Amino acid sequence: MANIISDETIEYVxxxxxxxxxxxxxxxxxxxxxxxxxYFDKLNELDTTGITPMSHIFPIHNVFREDVVTNGDDMENxxxxxxxxxxxxxxxxxxxx
Amino acid sequence: MKNILDCTAVELGKMIKNKEVTxxxxxxxxxxxxxxxxxxxxxxxxxxxxAAMIRAREVQTLIDEGKxxxxxxxxxxxxxxxxxxxxxxxxxxxxMLHNFVxxxxxxxxEKLESAGAIIIGKTNMDxxxxxxxxxxxxxxxTKNPWNTEHVPGGSSGGSAAAVAGKECIFxxxxxxxxxxxxxxxxxxxxxLKPTYGTVSRYGLIAYGSSLDxxxxxxxxxxxxxxxxxxxxxxDSKDSTSVDVETDYTSALVDDVKGMRIxxxxxxxxxxxxxxxxxxxxxxxKVLQKKGAIVxxxxxxxxxxxxPTYYTIATAEASSNLERFDGVKYGxxxxxxxxxxxxxxxxxxxxxxxxxxxxxxxxxFVLSSGYxxxxxxxxxxxxxxxxxxxxxxxxxxxVILGPVAPNVAPKLGESLKDPMKMYLSDIYTTSVNLAxxxxxSVPCGFSKSGMPIGLQLIGDCYKExxxxxxxxxxxxxxxxx
Numbered sequence: 085m086a087n088i089i090s091d092e093t094i095e096y097v098x099x100x101x102x103x104x105x106x107x108x109x110x111x112x113x114x115x116x117x118x119x120x121x122x123y124f125d126k127l128n129e130l131d132t133t134g135i136t137p138m139s140h141i142f143p144i145h146n147v148f149r150e151d152v153v154t155n156g157d158d159m160e161n162x163x164x165x166x167x168x169x170x171x172x173x174x175x176x177x178x179x180x181x
Numbered sequence: 182m183k184n185i186l187d188c189t190a191v192e193l194g195k196m197i198k199n200k201e202v203t204x205x206x207x208x209x210x211x212x213x214x215x216x217x218x219x220x221x222x223x224x225x226x227x228x229x230x231x232a233a234m235i236r237a238r239e240v241q242t243l244i245d246e247g248k249x250x251x252x253x254x255x256x257x258x259x260x261x262x263x264x265x266x267x268x269x270x271x272x273x274x275x276x277m278l279h280n281f282v283x284x285x286x287x288x289x290x291e292k293l294e295s296a297g298a299i300i301i302g303k304t305n306m307d308x309x310x311x312x313x314x315x316x317x318x319x320x321x322x323t324k325n326p327w328n329t330e331h332v333p334g335g336s337s338g339g340s341a342a343a344v345a346g347k348e349c350i351f352x353x354x355x356x357x358x359x360x361x362x363x364x365x366x367x368x369x370x371x372x373l374k375p376t377y378g379t380v381s382r383y384g385l386i387a388y389g390s391s392l393d394x395x396x397x398x399x400x401x402x403x404x405x406x407x408x409x410x411x412x413x414x415x416d417s418k419d420s421t422s423v424d425v426e427t428d429y430t431s432a433l434v435d436d437v438k439g440m441r442i443x444x445x446x447x448x449x450x451x452x453x454x455x456x457x458x459x460x461x462x463x464x465x466k467v468l469q470k471k472g473a474i475v476x477x478x479x480x481x482x483x484x485x486x487x488p489t490y491y492t493i494a495t496a497e498a499s500s501n502l503e504r505f506d507g508v509k510y511g512x513x514x515x516x517x518x519x520x521x522x523x524x525x526x527x528x529x530x531x532x533x534x535x536x537x538x539x540x541x542x543x544x545f546v547l548s549s550g551y552x553x554x555x556x557x558x559x560x561x562x563x564x565x566x567x568x569x570x571x572x573x574x575x576x577x578x579v580i581l582g583p584v585a586p587n588v589a590p591k592l593g594e595s596l597k598d599p600m601k602m603y604l605s606d607i608y609t610t611s612v613n614l615a616x617x618x619x620x621s622v623p624c625g626f627s628k629s630g631m632p633i634g635l636q637l638i639g640d641c642y643k644e645x646x647x648x649x650x651x652x653x654x655x656x657x658x659x660x661x
């Protein structure tokens with residue numbers, strides 16, 4: 085296996101992905117990720133010098149329109165999906181001490 | 182009179198129009214079939230008994246009044262559970278969305294409803310469409326109606342199984358790397374992934390936004406063209422949707438004389454099951470006998486499609502799935518200390534193993550220091566893959582090959598080795614990367630009695646070419 089994922093890297097990826105992994109899960113993730121990256125490295129066999137990265141297949145352009153509200157107020161139903169709400173607002177844990 | 186459950190969508194639509202069957206009868210027979218078979222197949226996460234019967238009566242009235250005249254009016258349809266249905270639970274087969282009730286419907290769903298199709302339920306799938314077997318669902322495994330010891334494929338496994346098991350007349354699926362075509366192949370039904378942008382993605386819970394497309398899963402090619410005609414079209418709510426001609430049924434012509442069909446030799450190499458190979462090549466011979474010009478060619482870059490696909494798909498997934506944070510909808514962890522701990526615990530408990538694996542990988546390939554080496558590299562290779570297809574379509578109208586290297590594996594075999602599961606996407610992922618339309622049509626059976634699918638790939642917006650080839654092939658093949 086060419087790629088070795090360090091403890092620090094898994095920690096860092098966990099922060100980026102907002103995931104909390106158990107020690108067993110971390111070990112498994114290190115193995116899985118290293119295996120996949122070895123496989124991804126196959127792409128280095130191809131010379132892509134001068135090739136523009138293709139994010140979209142078709143040549144599309146930005147389109148402007150007036151910002152007008154077209155949908156109705158569905159707050160009651162929207163708030164029904166919230167894990168916790170109060171007076172039409174989402175309740176979250178304290179973010180600023 | 183033909184049994185309702187054996188009808189195609191178009192056949193049943195005609196019978197309803199001719200007053201041989203009422204919409205209520207059609208829906209009731211289908212719901213009874215679901216009751217009878219769900220213990221064996223488990224194609225559905227939610228069955229909409231009551232709502233479907235209420236809607237059936239409304240649609241019948243509209244048909245009687247002459248206000249609904251389309252081919253799908255009154256026909257029962259199943260929807261993959263990653264498409265939003267207003268007022269009906271939409272889970273994406275995840276614990277994360279176990280209680281999510283959308284306040285709007287996906288455009289494709291709305292279009293079917295306006296056409297009078299009756300939604301009878303939401304089908305099972307791999308969690309967040311990540312998987313090729315429908316075994317990663319939080320709500321249990323779907324089984325293949327041809328043999329319930331086998332998987333139906335995935336991620337639209339519930340939709341394909343529901344059509345094959347006659348628990349609906351047709352279904353919608355979504356395809357990011359093969360998720361319509363591969364389960365259609367494994368379940369012996371027809372499935373089409375349209376050109377990127379043909380069907381609006383509004384209301385489709387995103388996995389890989391640059392690759393995702395909604396498409397039909399159905400019993401024959403005529404249904405396929407008819408359904409696509411209803412759901413396709415530009416939508417102001419999806420800026421990547423395009424204005425295309427949608428007269429797909431005009432391509433239902435039994436004539437392939439002079440059609441140029443290319444067979445990529447690199448699709449028939451190592452790893453392809455012998456029975457699949459023989460079935461696909463005899464389908465090519467059928468088209469040749471009917472006057473198509475069939476020749477072999479080298480597509481190139483085939484081995485690079487999967488690493489490119491998984492880099493891009495996981496990167497997009499890691500970004501798309503950031504929204505599941507326990508604030509606005511879905512699951513929230515029971516106990517937590519502060520905001521960030523709440524996010525982390527919610528996501529770690531709410532997502533399954535495969536989803537977490539892909540979010541981690543995607544976060545890594547997008548992280549600073551690795552972004553160029555992995556993500557941008559994959560986008561560059563994607564450009565090369567697109568170019569290879571562009572060159573092929575200068576010579577051919579249709580590319581013909583297998584959908585998957587094998588027939589449906591047994592339950593439990595694939596998840597043991599995720600890499601092996603990823604490799605089975607070899608013939609389907611490149612089609613998504615290049616934005617092309619691809620179709621799976623049943624072309625035979627293995628000795629073990631499992632269906633084999635033929636894949637027909639067209640150039641962008643050239644759905645009509647693959648529909649015509651598939652229709653001509655189907656005419657010769659007869660019903661299965």
